[in-house]
Amino acid sequence: MAGSKIGYIACVETGGRYIGALMVTDGAGIPLEFKYTEPIKPTRIQAILYGGALERYIKLEVIRRKLIKALQNRPDVIFVNHSDLSLLGLSEGIPVVALQLAHIPPIGGAGEIKRPKENELIAQAQEGSDPLRLIFAGLEQDAMDRVTALVIDAGRAADLAEPLERIEKAIEALLKESSAKENG
Amino acid sequence: MFSRAREAIRRAFRRILDSIFHGIKGFEIRSVSCEIGVQASDLDYSFSRVITDLKFAFPKPHIGSETIECSICSLTATIEARLAEDSQPPVPDTQVIEITAGIDAGEVCEDAMALNASEVKSVPAAISSELRVNAVQAVMPTAKLYSVKGIRAGEGTIVVDGQRWAAIVPMTRKAADFYRLPAEERVRLWKVLVAQAGKRPNELELIGVFPGVPVRSIKRLGFESGSRRLRIWLDAAKNKGGDDTPTRTLILARERASGKLHRVFDNK
Numbered sequence: 001m002a003g004s005k006i007g008y009i010a011c012v013e014t015g016g017r018y019i020g021a022l023m024v025t026d027g028a029g030i031p032l033e034f035k036y037t038e039p040i041k042p043t044r045i046q047a048i049l050y051g052g053a054l055e056r057y058i059k060l061e062v063i064r065r066k067l068i069k070a071l072q073n074r075p076d077v078i079f080v081n082h083s084d085l086s087l088l089g090l091s092e093g094i095p096v097v098a099l100q101l102a103h104i105p106p107i108g109g110a111g112e113i114k115r116p117k118e119n120e121l122i123a124q125a126q127e128g129s130d131p132l133r134l135i136f137a138g139l140e141q142d143a144m145d146r147v148t149a150l151v152i153d154a155g156r157a158a159d160l161a162e163p164l165e166r167i168e169k170a171i172e173a174l175l176k177e178s179s180a181k182e183n184g
Numbered sequence: 185m186f187s188r189a190r191e192a193i194r195r196a197f198r199r200i201l202d203s204i205f206h207g208i209k210g211f212e213i214r215s216v217s218c219e220i221g222v223q224a225s226d227l228d229y230s231f232s233r234v235i236t237d238l239k240f241a242f243p244k245p246h247i248g249s250e251t252i253e254c255s256i257c258s259l260t261a262t263i264e265a266r267l268a269e270d271s272q273p274p275v276p277d278t279q280v281i282e283i284t285a286g287i288d289a290g291e292v293c294e295d296a297m298a299l300n301a302s303e304v305k306s307v308p309a310a311i312s313s314e315l316r317v318n319a320v321q322a323v324m325p326t327a328k329l330y331s332v333k334g335i336r337a338g339e340g341t342i343v344v345d346g347q348r349w350a351a352i353v354p355m356t357r358k359a360a361d362f363y364r365l366p367a368e369e370r371v372r373l374w375k376v377l378v379a380q381a382g383k384r385p386n387e388l389e390l391i392g393v394f395p396g397v398p399v400r401s402i403k404r405l406g407f408e409s410g411s412r413r414l415r416i417w418l419d420a421a422k423n424k425g426g427d428d429t430p431t432r433t434l435i436l437a438r439e440r441a442s443g444k445l446h447r448v449f450d451n452k
């Protein structure tokens with residue numbers, strides 16, 4: 001699938017502040033665009049008003065939607081770490097899917113797919129490497145099929161899960177810089 | 185040479201069996217034998233001080249008088265994993281090796297490899313113009329409520345164009361599990377390494393094989409031995425991205441005698 005654009009989103013909460021980042025790469029993992037939100041700190045009143053929905057609201061409506069809307073490069077899919085399943089779904093018409101290395105032996109040759117659950121898929125993108133595990137939520141079957149095809153195709157050339165680590169490191173650096181500014 | 189290889193395999197196999205069956209009552213390993221299904225040409229590319237790549241078969245290993253044919257499939261995976269473990273280069277954990285020497289695969293990275301660490305950390309001028317805050321390009325309707333004390337009070341949440349962060353944080357590539365690759369592919373990669381390094385196979389020790397390296401976007405490379413990962417700092421000037429960003433497999437090896445590193449790109 002030549003010309004694929006792949007997005008990666010991550011959201012971190014620390015000390016009551018939320019920060020989110022979204023990176024779009026080409027099929028080889030080269031960053032085309034990187035955007036992040038400045039730290040968001042809900043007030044005490046907001047915490048009371050939103051209650052248990054506060055975190056979800058911040059992640060979906062403030063961070064995910066705003067970051068996607070600000071993009072200049074529209075990705076075919078956006079991947080998120082398995083630890084943040086609240087971000088899954090369809091946003092601005094773009095599927096947001098959880099992705100991680102499955103840490104199991106290869107399930108077969110490159111291109112092999114297994115579907116252990118209705119919303120979960122194991123894909124062998126590269127020969128001999130750990131398979132990829134994808135989790136879907138709120139997507140139609142054809143959207144899931146398109147994402148699967150992209151993972152198999154783009155996954156041959158690059159480690160698709162790796163940019164998630166990169167974006168998390170970038171957020172760490174941003175938080176450090178932000179703390180330094182506050183203290184300085 | 186052939187008998188040395190056979191003996192090395194026999195010893196390795198024995199060691200592995202010992203560890204697998206250690207402590208299991210009534211299971212005594214009296215002798216181990218195996219057949220080596222390997223051609224001399226393959227051997228040239230695969231046998232060296234440590235067992236890195238050997239095409240061999242265990243048709244009927246014997247433990248005492250019993251043949252363990254039924255369990256050989258599951259054993260093979262364990263054995264390969266252990267052989268891989270045994271073949272790891274003796275490099276201390278967490279050490280990052282700067283890859284500055286090597287044989288080029290032609291078009292890539294010659295000047296990039298010469299750059300030093302301090303240059304890498306600077307923000308490339310080429311993207312600094314994009315480093316602007318898209319102020320108030322964003323946010324939520326209730327921006328006032330989401331003001332951030334001490335940071336941008338009163339402006340609410342803003343989305344920032346942070347391409348420089350994407351350039352500073354290195355891309356990483358994990359070493360492929362060499363022993364999970366098909367045997368023909370392993371031999372082929374060894375041949376590529378030996379041909380491009382200009383060394384004899386037994387003079388080289390394989391460090392890792394890293395698929396998916398974007399060859400035209402590299403500024404600097406480093407190898408983290410603890411995690412067996414390649415760090416790739418991307419060159420902003422070459423970091424265009426796009427439809428045709430080429431990737432190749434990087435093979436990293438060291439000379440046994442001098443420790444000199446060789447990095448070669450697979451042309452496939």
